[in-house]
Amino acid sequence: MKKIVLLFSIMILVGSVHIAGSDNNYISELDNPLVLSIEQYDDLYGYIYLYYMNTGELQKISMFSGYGPVWDSRKEKIVFGTDRDYDPYEIGDPPYNPDIYIINRDGTGEKRLTDNKISYGQTVCKFNDQIFYITDFIDEKGKIKKICSMDLAGDNKKEIFNSELDITTLELSPDGKELVFSTYDGIYKYRINNGKLEKLKAAEEIGIYYANPKYSPNGDEILYFKGYGTFTRMSICIMDKNGQNNREIAPNIAFYDAAWSPDGERIIFMTEEDDANRLYIINKDGTGIEEVKLPLDKPYKIYGIDW
DSSP states (O other): OOOOOSSEEEEEETTEEEEEESOHHHHHHHTSOEEEEEEETTOSSOEEEEEETTTTEEEEOOSSOOEEEEEOTTSSEEEEEEOTTOOTTSOOSSTTOOEEEEEETTSOOOEEOOOSSOEEEEEEOTTTOOEEEEEEEEETTEEEEEEEEEOTTSOSOEEEEEESSOOOEEEEOTTSSEEEEEETTEEEEEETTTOOEEEEEEOSSTTEEEEEEEEOTTSSEEEEEEEESOSSSEEEEEEETTSOSOEEEEEEEEOSOEEEOTTSSEEEEEEEETTEEEEEEEETTSOOOEEEOOSOSSOEEEEEEEO
């Protein structure tokens, strides 16, 4: 395993990341807790947790299931999705009947923000705390994806645009002016002010697909996954916000989700090994990969992460 070559060294111990040296910026990054959805072995669902890398503390904050957690701009609230009200006798599309919720970081004040059982793909604008999300509906042309927005209280709901593309995930630029989203065959950018849609990445051949584009904190770069016929061994890639300067920083390793560090210099991602997930941090240039070991004594799965 490569070692990080910086002015400090990182020593990964069970349940914590310990720092030696004088890189104060990196130390401050570790003060920012991760928010994750974790399903431990024998659990029926995933739950929302906070993980403090500077102390190794893992804190469960949700009493009920939750997936795909994202921070608000002040890291005081967490927006997440859940299908806890799944009704197997109700015909839904998606069939698992998802809705979007919000909860305070101390586990109080949980509130349901949508109530249509077809809302998912939540992301929060770090500029104005608007939540953007996906809703599916059927018209005479078939299934349509409707991109909508609302505030943190679940009010002021608006339709942003409709698309026949099979949008799987979406992300807002930090300034709130653009959306980037993935389909199974490409990555697109949508300009909210003028409705311009641009394809940033197209699959070079059959069997290649893309997932989970994420803007860097300054909005200049986009992290994304590139798969070759499997979701469990995807490559981590980065491109400029206009789709140029594509580079692969970690080949055939990642699974499902990743997040930028708040300073935009590092990426935390997960792998799937022996039907369980593990967490790693890597520098955005592809160097210095290190494992982050959660203080759990059972195998676990992760269903979403934000830093």
